[in-house]
Amino acid sequence: MIEQHFAPERRRRLTIKRGKERVVSNRHPWIFAGAIHAEHGPEDAALADLVDPEGNRVASGFYSRHSQVRLRGLTFGGEELTPELIRKRVRDAVRRRGHVFRDGTTNCGRLVHAEGDDLSSIVVDRYDDVLVVEIANRGVELLRPLIVETLREELSPRGIYFKNDLPVRALEHLSTEGEWEGEGEPIANVLEHGLKFRVDPGEGQKTGFFLDQRENRQLARDLSANKRVLNLFSYTGAFGVYAAAGGAASVENVDVSAPALEMARTNHELNGSEATYTIADAFQYVRRRDGSEFDLLICDPPAFAKSRHDVERAARGYKDVNLFAMRMISPGGLMMTFSCSGHVDLDLFQKIIFAAALDAGRRVSFVRRLSAGSDHPVSIYCPEGEYLKGFLLEVR
Numbered sequence: 001m002i003e004q005h006f007a008p009e010r011r012r013r014l015t016i017k018r019g020k021e022r023v024v025s026n027r028h029p030w031i032f033a034g035a036i037h038a039e040h041g042p043e044d045a046a047l048a049d050l051v052d053p054e055g056n057r058v059a060s061g062f063y064s065r066h067s068q069v070r071l072r073g074l075t076f077g078g079e080e081l082t083p084e085l086i087r088k089r090v091r092d093a094v095r096r097r098g099h100v101f102r103d104g105t106t107n108c109g110r111l112v113h114a115e116g117d118d119l120s121s122i123v124v125d126r127y128d129d130v131l132v133v134e135i136a137n138r139g140v141e142l143l144r145p146l147i148v149e150t151l152r153e154e155l156s157p158r159g160i161y162f163k164n165d166l167p168v169r170a171l172e173h174l175s176t177e178g179e180w181e182g183e184g185e186p187i188a189n190v191l192e193h194g195l196k197f198r199v200d201p202g203e204g205q206k207t208g209f210f211l212d213q214r215e216n217r218q219l220a221r222d223l224s225a226n227k228r229v230l231n232l233f234s235y236t237g238a239f240g241v242y243a244a245a246g247g248a249a250s251v252e253n254v255d256v257s258a259p260a261l262e263m264a265r266t267n268h269e270l271n272g273s274e275a276t277y278t279i280a281d282a283f284q285y286v287r288r289r290d291g292s293e294f295d296l297l298i299c300d301p302p303a304f305a306k307s308r309h310d311v312e313r314a315a316r317g318y319k320d321v322n323l324f325a326m327r328m329i330s331p332g333g334l335m336m337t338f339s340c341s342g343h344v345d346l347d348l349f350q351k352i353i354f355a356a357a358l359d360a361g362r363r364v365s366f367v368r369r370l371s372a373g374s375d376h377p378v379s380i381y382c383p384e385g386e387y388l389k390g391f392l393l394e395v396r
Helices: 002-006 021-025 083-096 138-142 144-155 167-171 211-223 238-245 258-270 282-287 308-326 346-360
Strands: 012-016 030-032 036-040 047-051 057-063 069-076 108-113 122-127 130-135 159-162 179-182 188-192 195-199 228-232 250-255 276-279 294-299 329-339 364-371 389-395
Touching: 002 083, 012 021, 012 057, 021 057, 047 069, 057 138, 069 083, 083 108, 083 122, 083 144, 108 188, 108 211, 122 144, 130 144, 138 144, 144 159, 195 238, 195 258, 211 238, 211 294, 211 329, 211 364, 228 238, 228 282, 238 250, 238 258, 238 294, 250 258, 250 282, 258 276, 282 308, 294 308, 308 329, 308 346, 329 364, 346 364, 346 389
Parallel strands: 012 047, 130 159, 228 250, 228 294, 250 276, 294 329
Antiparallel strands: 012 036, 030 069, 047 057, 057 069, 108 122, 122 130, 159 179, 188 195, 329 389, 364 389
16 A cells, blocks of 8 residues: 555654754755764655654655665655645646647657656656656655556556666666556657657667757757758757758768667658768767868767766866867857756856867857756756756857
């Protein structure tokens, strides 16, 4: 029974160190082990209550004895953490996404965005009639039936795929093998702004598709008419498909993965468009510039910084690829460049782009700041959730 996990005697009791109360008063959902003075109660608890040195409850949430993030706060102060509260938050998150699917041209999007929906460590994506769930916390895993039941009641999906390959799950002593609960195979043919894509959650990166780039892809479509377009780190070609739909003169997709480019070819064919496909390391590709020039260049690399220790190395990587990419852009051309490394903040990324432009010897202007779509909200109390940042640049 799920309800038993919510009983007071089944919860872990955490006492915060004196002087650390500000962490909780700011309502940040991550309570680290270093801020905790003592722990009592069942070690296998799904939930925990955090109390101050006087014994007053100040927060409750998902518990993990293996993670440095010992508590994922869901409620603060006197608010009760109940099964119905979690159900309501899942339902509310799903219903807030109604605008994404309203006009029928899009049937894929993010339904639950962790801290952005006050459901720390839970991500749910929709791909037509398939849902993909990522759970990054042991406490949530114990409460998984509650999440699944609510999703099925709200959406009646054909199936739910549990994308369990998150590195943090191994640290949490959880299975890292994907699980499919549904009919047929967990493969979906989806629509995004009227364009068609094939998504395989079991094989693809993230949950199968980079849903956070939906509005930026639409921008690329608007900018592509009669332009020579280069799509670096193309993965399955989504930016390239949008560029072709926008009337690009040519589209080249570059990625180091041959299977990803095969899926890119499939996605272009689904939409009746053509492109070229280059299997290459993007860093090497931009360095061996052969005089080719492009009018619109999209640079959307994977996360270079998986931890704080990687930031310096990541900054060098971002500068390197952007520097050489800028030299491939025709005078007056445009560049869309991104970082999805949460540990590289917007200020640092802007400084990296400045340094790249300086060394490239180009005059560069920021035209627009780019970020994830509205189905990826960021909690004001947890700004770390704003991992995707980018710029539209004019390069002269």
